[in-house]
Amino acid sequence: MAIPLKYNTGNLAARRGSMLLTVLGIGVINAVMLSMLALWHGVQKTTVASGSPTDLIVMRESAETELSSWVTREAYEIIRTLPGIAKDANGQPLVSPELVILFKLPRRDSGKGSNVMVRGLTPAGVEMRAVKMIEGRPFKPGTSEVVVARRIHDRFASTNVGDTFHFGSTDYRVVGVFDAAGTAFDSEIWADENFLGASRKRLAYSTVLARPADAAASKSIVDAVKNDNRLKLQVKSERKYYEEQTSGLFGIIILVGFVTVFMVVGAVLGTMNTMFSAVASRTRELATMRALGFKRRAILMSIVIESALVSLLGGAAGVLLALPVNGISTGTTNFRTFSEIAFNFRVDASVALTGILIALVAGVAGGLLPAISAARMPITKALREI
Amino acid sequence: MKFAKLVRRNLFRSKVRSLLMIALMGAIFFLVATLIQILAAFESLNTGGAGDRLVVQSAFSLATMLPYAHEQKIRQVPGVVDVAKSQWLGGYYKERRNTFAILSVDADKFKTVFPEHKLDDAENAAFVRDRQGAIAGADLMKRFGWKLGDRITLHREIFPFDPEVTIRAVGHHPVQGSILFVHQDYLNETLKWNRVGTFWVKVADPNQMAGISQQIDAAFKNSEDPTETFTEKEFNRQFVNMMGNIKLLFSSISLCSIFMTVLLAAITMSMAARERVTEVAVLKAIGFGRRLILGLMLTEFVITTLAGFAVGVGGAALLYANVDVAKYTMGYLPNFHIAPATAAICAAAALAVGLVAGGLPSMKSANLSVVDGLRKVV
Secondary structure, three states, X not given: OOOOHHHHHHHHHHOHHHHHHHHHXXXXXXXXXXXXXXXXXXXXXXXXXXXXXXXXXXXXXOOOOHHHOOEOHHHHHHHHOOOOEOEOOOOXXXXXXXXXXXXEEEEOOOOOEEEEEEEEEOHHHHHHOOOEEEEEOOOOOOOOEEEEEHHHHHHEOOOOOOOEEEEOOEEEEEEEEEEOOOOHHHHEEEEEHHHHHHHOOOOOEOXXXXXXXXXXXXXHHHHHHHHOOOOOEEEEEHHHHHHHHHHHHHHHHHHHHHHHHHHHHHHHHHHHHHHHHHHHOOHHHHHHHHHHOOOHHHHHHHHHHHHHXXXXXXXXXXXXXXXXXXXXXXXXXXXXXXEEEEEEOOOOHHHHHHHHHHHXXXXXXXXXXXXXXXXXXXHHHHHHOO | OOOHHHHHHHHOOOXXXXXXXXXXXXXXXXXXXXXXXXXXXXXXXXXXXXOOEEEEEEOOOOOXXXXXXXXXXHHHOOOEEEEEEEEEOOOEXXXXXXXXXXXXXXXXXXXXXXXXXXXXXXHHHHHHHOOOEEEEEHHHHHHHOOOOOOEEEEEOOOOOOOOEEEEEEEEOOOOOOOEEEEEHHHHHHHHOOOEEOEEEEEEOOHHHHHHHHHHHHHHOOOOOOOEEEEEHHHHHHHHHHHOXXXXXXXXXXXXXXHHHHHHHHHHHHHHHHHOOHHHHHHHHHOOOOHHXXXXXXXXXXXXXXXXXXXXHHXXXXXXXXXXXXXXXXXXXXXXXXXXXXXXHHHHHHHHHHHHHHHHHHHHHHHOOOHHHHHHOOO
């Protein structure tokens, strides 16, 4: 017969003080771990989730980033007329030649310069990226107008609607702020392709983004570009490109993994510690239950369940403690592109659930050894103990 | 000292509990020591750099290159001793995880502008002679088992060609042992661009650096390629700033971890104090004073936390002394090891954890009334 759950809850209530300390301790471990997961989640959102899985990005053969890529105007003409490319409502092919340049602009807080990615787009390119204008209006083609992403607007000086900022020998006028839902485009400024190319004296494009009509068309476009020896270009899906960009943020990946591992170890050892104490302080009690006829297995289960309960409470406390971290915006530099990339800590349901699940597993793992030692206790010896 | 045995026996009273406590503290201090040390490594980037060098880069961004023609004008600025062009190439050797700093540099200027690499004169001459020669840092030579005269191919990162070079000289820089230089001319002949990322300017008098950097920037202010001139220290600081606010992130993690150990240690220690109430009452009855009891218990707790510190920080020190961390971080954190200062900070933290977490239970025991203690059934 199993020991009723009430025994465990009663025990937790009786040892209120040390139970609360344990819950708080595990809560703090969990909060740190959740913050790490939240950071990682935020990074994933700005990288992997940025690219469309179907749109194709065409780049120079050996280029690893848009910044080090170039595609000639002749090559663009070839790509534009390839069969299988989707058309917009007006029958124009959905192909976007893009120019990507780094601008060094002063930050709002320190006034120090930091690199921002500026993307020159044609109307087709803007149409292919579904972003929401939250202030002002889109830029007019052929002018010095630009729109800035909200995160750039928050972090960089002179990026309010109506402001003008200077770069090189050109003034750029901010006419709108857009929200790209936390993707990489949220760290960019968008300008007119022709104006940007002319003012920075660029003759070639950086990349070409193409939308295939369907999966079969996608394959034929990839093959066509690959097999055309004049082009010397590579094609991959936009999503794959952004996935690869994550390697420029490897520092964060290592940090997140490293800290998470230690937090899990801490949670396991911490639970183990309290559970050993909990078992030790009621040796006689447990022995009495054995004498009454409860099986070893029942004792074992009971202690593991108690441990899991404590950890669950700790996990929940961790989620509460980590909630204030949600939404904090921070930035770092992608060392592949040397450009500023902003992201948010994101504590959402999936992160919280993962955290509680890990806490639960750590609780069961940490409770196992004390439970075994409790179940193995010889009844006579344990009863004699004071 | 005559109570050493008492403390020792109490420490081993519950072996599992003490060991778990030490293991937990060890894990947390391993983490904290590592984080502090990484921060320290970034800080050293911050303060590193020769005091007599300026770096000229494009005012637009580090990724924008400057024309070769700028060099002549920079040389004309009074106080400039020598100028070397240099370009970051990136890339790796054989596999991506063998990523290290690869730069091109004006070979004939290297020794004057970068004397801290301590090149052997004969080796330097051999490097200058061979257009496809390379200088490899001592750490790289050791890591890949290279010898002078070895021919290696580097994998491209930024520029569309794979440099093929022969190692002609070994660099003995005190910190930057994982850096490889190739000829600027080799890069430029392959690319035919006549543009370069940075000019490294050696000045005669470090006190005039500010004036010289203003003069350089003024010379190109109205050109198509305006410049921004930094001292080498400022230039290096850019990269630290680029990483964002890691200081806040790392210290938050460390503080939270230590706070957590205080909580868990407090549970363990109050448990340890509670189960010997009778014993303490007996000690008091035979004449042990309050202070002595407080001292004995605190000693015991602090020994536990310090043992945890020793396991964690000692383990970290041992691990980093024997494992080349740079191999797993794509060349970052070269020569990573736990510095004495880091160990000292962690020791202080361990001491504090012991005192804070053990303070209340010890005080409770010390203030116990003999009658109550003897009556209590635990």
